Amino acid sequence: MITTLQITPLEHSSGIGARVTLPSYTSDPSKLNEKDFTTLSEALHRHLVVVIPGQKNLQPSSQYHLTARFDPSVTIDGATSANYGHGKEFRHEKSVLKKDGKSVPHQPQVQILGQGSFENHEGLESVDLTHPVHSSFHKDVLSEERVAAGETRFYRWHIDSALYGLSPPLCTTLLGIHVPKHTTKQRILYEDTGEELEVVQGATAFASGATAFKLLSSEDQKLALGTTVIYAPHPYIFISPASATSDGLTMVSEDKECSMEELPPWEESKVKKLPLVWTNLVTGEHHLQAHGCCVWKLQRDDGTVLELLAAREELHRLMRPAISPSKIYTHAWEEGDLAIFFNRGVWHSVTGQFSEGERRLMHQCNIASGSDPSCLKI
Structure with missing residues (x-):
């Protein structure tokens, strides 16, 4: 028993x-x-x-x-x-x-x-x-x-x-x-x-x-720790006219996304801005966590902003080794x-x-x- x-x-x-x-x-x-x-x-x-x-x-x-x-x-x-x-x-x-x-x-x-x-x-x-x-x-x-x-x-x-x-x-x-x-x-x-x-x-x-973070170079780890992921308003509607990459990690950028005017009404305060790296409170490990298909922008701690295409390419680069x-x-x-x-x-x-x-x-x-x-x- x-x-x-x-x-x-x-x-x-x-x-x-x-x-x-x-x-x-x-x-x-x-x-x-x-x-x-x-x-x-x-x-x-x-x-x-x-x-x-x-x-x-x-x-x-x-x-x-x-x-x-x-x-x-x-x-x-x-x-x-x-x-x-x-x-x-x-x-x-x-x-x-x-x-x-x-x-x-x-x-x-x-x-x-x-x-x-x-x-x-x-x-x-x-x-x-x-x-x-x-x-x-x-x-x-x-x-x-x-x-x-x-x-x-x-x-x-x-x-x-x-x-x-x-x-x-x-x-x-x-x-x-x-x-x-x-x-x-x-x-x-x-x-x-x-x-x-x-x-x-x-x-x-x-x-x-956690594996994704460990696979990064020390330079990329530092960069990731200082990066915020900004998701599109109503992201699953925003990406609906677009198509994904063949590995399913992010979207192909062809300017097919819904415009801000085409989206349902949205509020700036509800746009999600989340850290690229989260900490596991039990193990203490860093986890690279992002939804690559729904990313809108990436913002660095120094104020640099990567817009849609660049943000997708950067997330794909960081995430690909872990799959x-x-x-x-x-x-x-x-x-x-x-x-x-x-x-x-x-x-x-x-x-x-x-x-x-x-x-x-x-x-x-x-x-x-x-x-x-x-x-x-x-």
């Missing part, structure tokens, strides 16, 4: 990931006692992604309460708890996120993601889901022949955040409820180096912001996996595509923090 929470680090070259075994007193991770939850929270900060298997029947209310518990600034019954996901940005007709999910009616902080049609799920008579695929977002897409041969792409490397008005969530929980049982393999080709990475179909890829094959962890989903990832310490990306008739059902929850990571800048 296991009486306390057990953490087993994954043996992976990226250093990312751990498997969690729940204690015998509960099968619901939201009901962990304070000691075991503290162990879980510290493991999240150290391993960046922790996976609890066997959670297929976890209720949306439990997933919400567990997610909120990691961040003391989130109040369950207060106004902060309503600040989930991407709010109105998620549903806006021009947003690049508009097809990415639906809300659970009785627990709207939990989003329903996946592929295919499902009936009578969580109060919804029917729900049609679309797995994000690179062909809908990248400038240059793989040919049908290459896709048929098993090639795929990183869809979009990102941190989960509205990046306008609301502060980035501390963590995200992602639950695999219905997962295809086959283990089809797909390949990601790194076009700049010729390297290849084999992934299980639909795997979620994770890159460590090399040996540096990333790709989670091959099994039914019932509950993955919890430290949204202030890793970036992640959807991968793969599904064939006609294949279905996948997932629940995702992240809650905007009541604190701003600018306080984590050193």
